[in-house]
Amino acid sequence: MVDCSPTRRSFVKGAGSLAAVAAAAGAVTSAGAFGRGDALASDASPSERVVWSRCNVNCGGGCWFQYHVVDGKIAYMESDNTGSADFQGRACLRGRAMRKWINHPDRLMYPMKRVGKRGEGKFERISWDEAIDSIASALKRVIDTYGNEAIYVNYGTGMYSVTGRTSNRLMNVLGGSLRSMFDYSAHMAEAAMPFMYGVSLNGSSMTECLKNSDLLVMFGNSPAETRMGGGNIVWDFTRAREALKERGGKIVSIDPRLNESVSGHSDEWIPIRPGTDAALCSAIAHEWIVEGKVDKEFLDTYCVGFDEDTMPESARGMNRSYRDYIMGTGYDRVEKTPEWAAPITQVPADAIRRLAADIAAAKAPFITQGWGSQRHSNGEDTCRAICMLPLLIGKWGLPGTNSGEREGMPGALVKTIPNGENPVKASIPVYQWVNAVDHGKDMTALNAGVKGVDRLPSDIKFVWNYAGNCLTNQHGDVNYTHDVLVDESKCEFIVVYDTVLTDSAKYADILLPDAMRAEQLNMHTQGYSEWYLGVGLGGPAQEVPGECRSSYDVCADIAERFGKREEFTEGRTQEEWIRFLYEQGAQADGNMPTYDEMLKMGVYKRPLPPKVAFAEFRADPVANPLKTPSGKVEIYSEQLASIADTWDLGADERIFPIPVFQPGHHGYGAVTDEFPLYCCGFHHKSRTHSSFGFIEELEKVARQQLWINPIDAEPRGISTGDMLAVSSPAGEVRIEAKVTPRVVPGTVAFPQGAWHKADMSGDRVDHGACVNTLTQYRPTPLAKGNGTHSMIVQVERVR
Numbered sequence: 001m002v003d004c005s006p007t008r009r010s011f012v013k014g015a016g017s018l019a020a021v022a023a024a025a026g027a028v029t030s031a032g033a034f035g036r037g038d039a040l041a042s043d044a045s046p047s048e049r050v051v052w053s054r055c056n057v058n059c060g061g062g063c064w065f066q067y068h069v070v071d072g073k074i075a076y077m078e079s080d081n082t083g084s085a086d087f088q089g090r091a092c093l094r095g096r097a098m099r100k101w102i103n104h105p106d107r108l109m110y111p112m113k114r115v116g117k118r119g120e121g122k123f124e125r126i127s128w129d130e131a132i133d134s135i136a137s138a139l140k141r142v143i144d145t146y147g148n149e150a151i152y153v154n155y156g157t158g159m160y161s162v163t164g165r166t167s168n169r170l171m172n173v174l175g176g177s178l179r180s181m182f183d184y185s186a187h188m189a190e191a192a193m194p195f196m197y198g199v200s201l202n203g204s205s206m207t208e209c210l211k212n213s214d215l216l217v218m219f220g221n222s223p224a225e226t227r228m229g230g231g232n233i234v235w236d237f238t239r240a241r242e243a244l245k246e247r248g249g250k251i252v253s254i255d256p257r258l259n260e261s262v263s264g265h266s267d268e269w270i271p272i273r274p275g276t277d278a279a280l281c282s283a284i285a286h287e288w289i290v291e292g293k294v295d296k297e298f299l300d301t302y303c304v305g306f307d308e309d310t311m312p313e314s315a316r317g318m319n320r321s322y323r324d325y326i327m328g329t330g331y332d333r334v335e336k337t338p339e340w341a342a343p344i345t346q347v348p349a350d351a352i353r354r355l356a357a358d359i360a361a362a363k364a365p366f367i368t369q370g371w372g373s374q375r376h377s378n379g380e381d382t383c384r385a386i387c388m389l390p391l392l393i394g395k396w397g398l399p400g401t402n403s404g405e406r407e408g409m410p411g412a413l414v415k416t417i418p419n420g421e422n423p424v425k426a427s428i429p430v431y432q433w434v435n436a437v438d439h440g441k442d443m444t445a446l447n448a449g450v451k452g453v454d455r456l457p458s459d460i461k462f463v464w465n466y467a468g469n470c471l472t473n474q475h476g477d478v479n480y481t482h483d484v485l486v487d488e489s490k491c492e493f494i495v496v497y498d499t500v501l502t503d504s505a506k507y508a509d510i511l512l513p514d515a516m517r518a519e520q521l522n523m524h525t526q527g528y529s530e531w532y533l534g535v536g537l538g539g540p541a542q543e544v545p546g547e548c549r550s551s552y553d554v555c556a557d558i559a560e561r562f563g564k565r566e567e568f569t570e571g572r573t574q575e576e577w578i579r580f581l582y583e584q585g586a587q588a589d590g591n592m593p594t595y596d597e598m599l600k601m602g603v604y605k606r607p608l609p610p611k612v613a614f615a616e617f618r619a620d621p622v623a624n625p626l627k628t629p630s631g632k633v634e635i636y637s638e639q640l641a642s643i644a645d646t647w648d649l650g651a652d653e654r655i656f657p658i659p660v661f662q663p664g665h666h667g668y669g670a671v672t673d674e675f676p677l678y679c680c681g682f683h684h685k686s687r688t689h690s691s692f693g694f695i696e697e698l699e700k701v702a703r704q705q706l707w708i709n710p711i712d713a714e715p716r717g718i719s720t721g722d723m724l725a726v727s728s729p730a731g732e733v734r735i736e737a738k739v740t741p742r743v744v745p746g747t748v749a750f751p752q753g754a755w756h757k758a759d760m761s762g763d764r765v766d767h768g769a770c771v772n773t774l775t776q777y778r779p780t781p782l783a784k785g786n787g788t789h790s791m792i793v794q795v796e797r798v799r
């Protein structure tokens with residue numbers, strides 16, 4: 001029923017030319033766009049209704065769903081089958097399990113209030129009126145006592161939909177809330193890259209690699225695991241693999257794991273000790289400098305600080321250039337040879353030289369990093385160090401190349417409901433929220449990365465947590481966070497608004513049940529695939545169960561308690577907002593169908609051309625300067641030099657103006673007799689973080705297991721399937737073993753997102769194997785971010 005269509009996606013041979021693909025696609029309709037009109041004959045019987053929706057979790061896929069509704073109930077679901085085989089945003093196994101989630105017996109059905117101690121997870125059903133009164137009076141009390149700076153909307157990514165996230169809009173109508181910067185995904189890259197590039201997250205599209213590259217080098221990037229689904233980059237990546245092969249090129253994956261993007265293919269895996277990519281990149285730089293492969297003209301024209309010739313005035317004659325660091329004439333005075341890097345990275349010196357030669361020989365190397373390599377305690381250095389590679393050889397801003405950042409993500413045809421203006425100026429790095437609950441008033445611009453004010457005027461006293469599990473499960477160090485949250489004198493009120501009783505939900509004072517996307521009219525844009533732009537519109541497919549309510553309506557009710565309903569809604573219902581946002585997008589675009597046509601089509605897609613990052617700057621650096629102070633790429637950043645001089649840093653924390661290798665907290669060299677193994681997290685295919693983590697069928701497909709190399713498993717008497725006790729300085733979990741040569745020796749790998757399951761008033765041993773039972777809460781030096789992939793552990797067999 002789902003995948004048996006005769007025109008299911010097939011690989012187009014010789015697909016080097018996206019233009020050809022797009023042209024062929026354009027033949028489907030005159031506009032080159034696809035919608036319901038192009039759908040394959042569906043199996044729907046006349047009594048069935050087909051309702052479009054989209055996967056709302058945060059994996060970036062944005063895959064489309066078609067719910068088949070019989071007698072008012074979703075009978076089964078199908079994914080996207082409209083238009084050319086190339087443009088079908090088909091859902092992965094998780095998305096196809098959405099029906100199980102919607103109809104799950106564990107769905108939250110009624111508003112509830114806490115009856116036990118905070119964190120115990122004991123609740124009692126209340127009415128919506130009581131819930132809203134209670135939230136409104138807590139908000140009033142906190143605002144009157146501490147100011148709007150004491151209100152915080154916690155990070156939460158479970159909801160992608162144009163009207164799904166209304167939390168900030170509500171708080172802004174009520175006078176604002178403490179702001180946050182960056183996110184849990186790319187925290188270190190987002191904080192560090194603007195110093196170098198003037199922006200962050202500016203990568204070429206994977207479709208550009210497909211079109212013009214002859215070598216794809218991926219640092220900690222696994223599209224087959226973290227960009228799953230037809231609406232995602234794994235599709236672009238799969239096509240790129242084909243095109244590269246036809247051009248005689250290849251894919252190199254640098255990862256502590258032989259990840260699923262390269263396993264089963266003849267591509268190259270370079271196993272690396274986690275957190276040491278900057279050492280590898282430094283050694284490649286050394287090799288290129290001594291071999292004369294560096295493009296000095298490019299570096300002199302476009303960059304600042306490669307060598308003395310382009311150092312800014314403030315740092316001249318001090319041996320502070322990147323070249324001085326690499327050649328051992330500045331900073332630590334150590335020459336960064338491949339022999340120096342080999343014991344650090346576990347990559348042999350000759351393999352480093354070979355990689356250096358391969359990259360230099362490629363006409364258009366596409367060098368990209370995922371965010372796994374930057375989610376470390378030294379992530380700010382790592383992401384910049386990787387970006388040095390294309391810069392050093394001048395293969396940057398040109399066809400088939402990339403900036404060294406993660407491949408780009410397309411824009412959107414429609415906007416989300418606006419947040420409005422936040423009158424509060426104070427802002428914290430997002431990962432600092434637990435510190436801001438615990439001791440916000442001690443946090444300053446210099447010791448905590450606070451912006452907008454010199455010092456936070458208040459601790460956080462009210463947390464609103466919508467569609468997120470970052471109170472505990474997805475935040476660093478669950479045990480520590482638990483201790484902070486259970487102290488009601490610190491955070492006085494917590495609202496959690498979700499669909500199931502997550503670990504975070506247990507900390508709610510008021511727990512609200514959301515209506516799922518399938519249960520309301522829903523509009524959404526395409527995901528990260530760069531093949532097309534798209535919009536989907538449809539619903540509801542099924543009635544809302546119990547007393548679940550949409551966040552839009554609930555936020556409007558809360559605003560009403562403050563006499564601000566009208567300000568919140570601007571006179572529109574959610575449905576009217578969706579129409580308004582669509583028509584606004586369609587007007588700006590000029591090519592989209594009308595709203596009424598869209599309602600019939602369900603999904604609209606059209607091809608998207610590839611993109612080369614920084615192409616304009618490369619073409620004319622004077623007319624198109626970067627947003628850095630010098631207008632150029634700042635390999636040496638005076639701003640970072642000044643931060644390094646003025647910030648209050650820990651004794652073992654350092655910030656450098658150039659990209660260097662430093663091990664970082666719990667990085668290289670940190671293992672001890674008690675914790676002799678490095679442990680590295682990764683995003684797992686059976687879940688999106690913790691989302692879907694309670695669907696048993698998915699857990700059976702891809703189990704929560706600790707990857708351990710036979711070299712580390714044998715002396716511990718560990719075989720696949722054994723139950724293990726894994727402990728770190730922060731806590732202990734129980735998890736099944738997967739003994740495999742697919743992980744670098746000395747490091748174990750741990751899928752993030754499993755549901756925390758521990759007796760928190762007892763031994764706190766986590767039988768659910770949530771990685772954040774093991775991570776420490778230690779914000780990184782510059783970003784103050786979640787370097788949570790840096791861990792040290794001991795692994796023992798439980799007998």
Ligand SMILES: Nc1nc2c(c(=O)[nH]1)N[C@H]1C(S)=C(S)[C@@H](COP(=O)(O)OP(=O)(O)OC[C@H]3O[C@@H](n4cnc5c(=O)[nH]c(N)nc54)[C@H](O)[C@@H]3O)O[C@H]1N2
Binds near residue numbers: 185275376690
């Ligand atoms: N299936 C699935 N897909 C997802 C998600 C999910 O939870 N599940 N989450 C989504 C979200 S929100 C995000 S932000 C992205 C996350 O995307 P990423 O941050 O890129 O994902 P990770 O799995 O953390 O890391 C990617 C790879 O980096 C490797 N790695 C870890 N440390 C290092 C290192 O120090 N050096 C190198 N070279 N490699 C390293 C890991 O083994 C992994 O294979 O994925 C998105 N997609």
Ligand SMILES: Nc1nc2c(c(=O)[nH]1)N[C@H]1C(S)=C(S)[C@@H](COP(=O)(O)OP(=O)(O)OC[C@H]3O[C@@H](n4cnc5c(=O)[nH]c(N)nc54)[C@H](O)[C@@H]3O)O[C@H]1N2
Binds near residue numbers: 158184475681
């Ligand atoms: N150690 C470690 N920690 C990590 C990471 C890591 O790699 N290692 N990755 C980090 C990253 S990149 C991210 S983005 C964060 C993600 O952290 P979160 O944003 O917390 O992501 P999820 O765990 O998917 O939680 C989403 C929540 O939304 C809920 N939800 C889904 N649909 C709906 C809905 O319709 N309505 C409502 N109200 N709720 C809904 C789900 O039930 C779930 O509780 O985790 C971070 N945490």
Ligand code: SF4
Binds near residue numbers: 056092096230
């Ligand atoms: S790939 Fe991501 S967005 Fe697509 S169906 Fe799977 S979980 Fe949902």
Ligand SMILES: [Mo]
Binds near residue numbers: 184185
């Ligand atoms: Mo993320």
